[in-house]
Amino acid sequence: MKEIIFQALPQLFTLENFVFVNLGIFIGIIFGSIPGLNGNLAITVLIPFTFKLGSVPALLMLTAIFFGSNFGGSITAILINTxxxxxxxATLLDGYPLSKKGKTRKALDMALAASTFGGLVSALCLLFFAPQISKIAVYFGAPEYFALAVFGLSVIASVSGRSILKGVISGAFGVLIATVGIDAVSGVTRFTFGSLQMYNGIKMLAVLLGVYAIAQMISRVNGTEEEEAGTELKKADPSDRLTLGELKSTVPTMLKSSAIGAFIGAIPGTGGAIASYIAYNEAKRCAKPGEKFGEGELKGIAAPESANNGATAATLIPLLTLGIPGDAVAATLLGAFTMHGLVVGPKLFSTSGPVVYAILIGCVISQIVMFLQGKYLLPLFVKITHIPQELLTALLVVICCTGAFSLANSSFDVRVMLIFGCIAYFMQKVELPPVPIILGIVLGPIAEANLRNSLVLSDGSWTIFFKRPICLAFIILTFVLIWLLKKNDKKQRSMEAEFLKKYGENTEK
Structure with missing residues (x-):
């Protein structure tokens, strides 16, 4: 392990990597701080522009966007209660009341400190735990990979909204898209309809841009995404900054909340939202006399921010070690890793060790960069939230079209992107979730190829999946995960409903 780390360090400590980490954090904070945009959208839009970069700088920038956007979301929560x-x-519950008292800078400083603390805990968990989990790779064969792919597809249950059936329909549509083109095993063309451009299949990035970016832009143009307008920021006292004593008093809360976030983030299908709710409730439960949560309590900012950032890097643990994207951002990053030649899963650390360790160590450094940018550029990020939404929408559409065209210098991919954008938009109208489409595209071919190979090994007998211990374990885990995810979904909905009832409509936004 030490040798791999020493090989990774020269690949990490370059000027190029430093520039792209800073750029990623900057872009992430911007996208996170504007309601209606998010880090996943930023990652999707910028993936095409990373093709000419090396694997390390490209993936460092994309993961940095993820980290930066999580902190950026707290800016508008504190400033305009959205x-x-x-x-x-959960951050707005105490962040906005503190801002209304004229202590906006104190609230933002607390959010930045907690976000950095949680992010560092999460990144260190990823660095130390992911390689250990990957050591089971030597026991994996075709049957295990099939069971693992099915386990990954079970995450659809967590991203299906109110109906698992609708999630399964979306996931099946994604698997269907993945079958387009020439079958790698038999050489038979499938669903090409005589088009030579379809022989190589439908590019996943074109689908990603359509499903995540174009569909959202159509919603914004049609006004289905309401933006809060006309909200003025109360001028804060420039001398009102977070003191060292106040920071020290929140350290136990940040430590506990970061641990909650890292644990929840490592479980596929959860993520930062549920972690922030749980951490806030835990901090409120342990409140000392005189601590008034909901009225501008610093611990009410520290708890959710350290928890949701504690979940960020931890969500990459199941992705990198098992190839299971636990949420929408992880599914997008799965596509990014694949496009840069890194096959995520049990063998990633053995086949691409130096590159992976460079990225993992870079995740730790990204948290420090986020703190420095937040400390010195926060006034700029606050002003960015006032950019006209119409201008942003038009600019993003142009960027998406450019990115789709750059895949193969072909307008065909632009048309594919626009078609899937329209499909995803109408799917949202009937409450068919878009995320399972990407899971189906990514995991469907893995499941298909390894199912074929497994049946060849067993002469067509399906009992091979029940005779091998790891396969059987994944099958059992699949059913357990579906049950837990639905239970978790009900709990999250209950918590969201309670927060909405108590704190008003801005929480729903």
Missing amino acids: PGTNAAA
């Missing part, structure tokens, strides 16, 4: 991201919904 969370920029779902994970920042």
